[in-house]
Amino acid sequence: MKIIDEARAPNPRRVRIFLAEKGISIPFEPLNLIKLEHKSEAVRRLNPFAQVPILVFDDGSTLSESVAICRYFEEIQPEPALFGHGARQRAEVEMWSRRIELGLFQAVAHCFRHTHPAMAVMEQPQIAAWGEVNRGRVGEVLALIDEQLGGRAHVAGPDFSIADITLLVAVDFMKPAKIIRPTGLSNLERWYTAVSARPSAKA
């Protein structure tokens, strides 16, 4: 088993943090997105959608999409549970994962891909106006997340979950996207300091 990933891209990092939290060690085989290595025929044979990460099983079959790879490992090694325990908590983790991925992570990604000069090779056409709209939306979503974090240690409840992983990766992704973190979000800052200090954050 191995995982094809990319060192600097946010989605592969989600899987690396998830596996570190689970204490699972899998060999990683890096490629370079800026050189468009993920668009090669070899990678398309593994994932026709030409995206990383890709989990390659020993029989040569594959599994793509960061959250699908995480869910696979949650199923085969349930503890520590990173998708929640029980119906209500699992649904809460799903809700916050989606709010963060669709509302925040994607806004940061659209801003980065449509405004950063290095992305011109990957995002064609770059539409700067769309990037700027997304830059403007990040603050609103972070304020709602800050409110949520007022009453709890982690974003989907008392326990660390995959929703925290997506939030950490999204917040760190704001740096290359050149989005300034709003000041005054003290719950978010407390959470960010704590989650960034976990050993998995370096994965």
Place this chain on the structure above:
Amino acid sequence: MKIIDEARAPNPRRVRIFLAEKGISIPFEPLNLIKLEHKSEAVRRLNPFAQVPILVFDDGSTLSESVAICRYFEEIQPEPALFGHGARQRAEVEMWSRRIELGLFQAVAHCFRHTHPAMAVMEQPQIAAWGEVNRGRVGEVLALIDEQLGGRAHVAGPDFSIADITLLVAVDFMKPAKIIRPTGLSNLERWYTAVSARPSAKA
């Protein structure tokens, strides 16, 4: 228990189809998105992200996000399984759900919201160029899905799953977005005819 939804919007329809497939009946309370009723203070108290559907429990607590609501009902009533059985199949359902939601559904949604005159009130600013880029991407993703459907009855495997629900809703969403379905995708057409004929498709 009740669900606040909207008759014409695609995300609430995902939940209605899911519940119909499960044979679960919950009262629906509709509101009108075009009149921006989801932006009201009353709705924001139930979901600060101001989106529907919203599941309201009898104790007044709430759960938002279509897939989170579906997952809640999958957990409390596992059969028929719509998120898959077992680690590998659950991961496959997740993978295809994400490919369809992030690659297809969102492309259709961006096209609709950025090019349809009726959406000017909801999507500000409308960026027509971004809508058109997304219109152009729909065909590529549908071709990849058609290829996948060549070897199986449903998109994530032999059994009907939530990935089929998202695909059905996305394909039907192409009509108001005025995106023409490419001809020659015979596997997709066979699948569409079969899935549209299920009683749940009318939910």
